[in-house]
Amino acid sequence: HTQGWPLSEGANGGGFLYHQADNQVALGFVTWLNYENPNLSPFEEMQRWKQHPEIRKILEGGKRVSYGARAINDGGFQAVPKLYFPGGALIGCSAGFVNVPRIKGTHTAMKTGMMAAEAAYEAIVAERESDELTAYGTAYENSWVREELRVVRNVLPAVEKYGDFLGTIISGINMWAEHLKIKMPFTMKLHPDWSRLKRAEHCHPIVYPKPDGVISFDRLSSVFLSNTNHEEDQPVHLQLKDPSIPVDVNLPVFAGPSARYCPAGVYEFVEDEAGKPKFQINAQNCVHCKTCDIKDPSQNINWVVPEGGGGPNYPNM
Ligand code: SF4
Known part of the structure; x- marks a missing residue:
């Protein structure tokens, strides 16, 4: 178990790594969602954590087999x-x-x-x-x-x-x-x-290193390994109370934090045909962690319970 690093600027959390049978390890990194800097990405913090020499030496030569994320109700x-x-x-x-x-x-x-x-x-x-x-x-x-x-x-x-x-x-x-x-x-x-996020103008940018594809990875290839499925006809489970808030409030004030706090790349700010920012929800990528419902600074995202059994489904557990 580890505490702190690589989190900085008052963010808290820590990692865990357990050895399993057949030379496998189960590891994860917990970022407390009370962090203040909207530029922080919990997913990227975990990628950095894996690069610590003590963690890296355990993972080197191995193969990533699974991925998932969830919020821990630790109040x-x-x-x-x-x-x-x-x-x-x-x-x-x-x-x-x-x-x-x-x-x-x-x-x-x-x-x-x-x-x-x-x-x-x-x-x-x-x-x-x-x-x-x-x-x-x-x-x-x-x-x-x-x-x-x-x-x-x-x-x-x-x-x-x-x-x-x-x-x-x-x-x-x-x-x-x-x-x-x-x-x-x-x-x-x-x-x-x-309520803890500060305005982006009062926070430092955080530059995360590019994934090396060996120890650290990108979000989308990780989501692919989460074994999460959504029936095509299931009702939309990520709902916006007011569709204008992401672009009108969260983007200018908090630099669009959903693009970073979501560990599955579900939320994106893209450009529409007129070159204006547009909020896009890639709901099919969702790994059901519920972070968006908890961390959205405008409390505008309503996470509705999705159909059961959709994953992530971890093998060998
Ligand atoms: S959309 Fe929300 S619940 Fe789904 S993975 Fe992203 S943060 Fe988690």
Whole structure:
């Protein structure tokens, strides 16, 4: 696991690399979506990260076999939504139960799945249907999952506010104090990721190196390996609330950040016949990560749940 590099200018995140059977590695790079510079590209940051000598030496001589991307709901304690609705419930990562400093969420996903299943079982036995599983919400409130997230609740906001180095030290002290039963009397606030982007004129341009085709790659050839499919007749799942905002607001103010934050090259600013900028959505490239819904500074993109099973589909997992 790595933290920080190559991210700069207050952006946070880190990488992971796991060895698998048959000489394979699974690796990824997480860029927190609270970054401020609209010129940043999470995809390109990962390409740079792979060029670090310690990562590069593992990948050299290998072959890229798969690609995917997704947003991790890591807001934790302060961001847990209402967990149930008529006929359904949010469990595991869909409700944001990942424990960020432990880089782990499987245990909380399993536990919340079990709690929701118990509440659903009770409802079925009582011949209830399409009502709310309030018992699941109560079980979460009294569970170790909530307590575990409460203990680490200030980690993300501390790193966001004080930066990687100081923020990590403050988070560590906070967590040790909580483990020693010294309760911290404060809960730091989180800010919506879309609200963090600065105007492009106040930010440095970021020049990313060209892919070498060996360790680093371009987005479109990566998307090809994601095994993502869209039925031709499925409803459009990337919708703009106001079609004029990308060109009239996001392009002049934020230099069109969707062209960089999307890890699949779905959004492009091209020229129309009159040479004016035009916003183009290549929806067929989408790998369903949901970043656009979260990071669009105008909150103008409505990501509608696409048909299930469309991918990415990772082999050998
Ligand atoms: S269009 Fe949105 S959901 Fe699809 S890959 Fe791009 S950022 Fe992710």
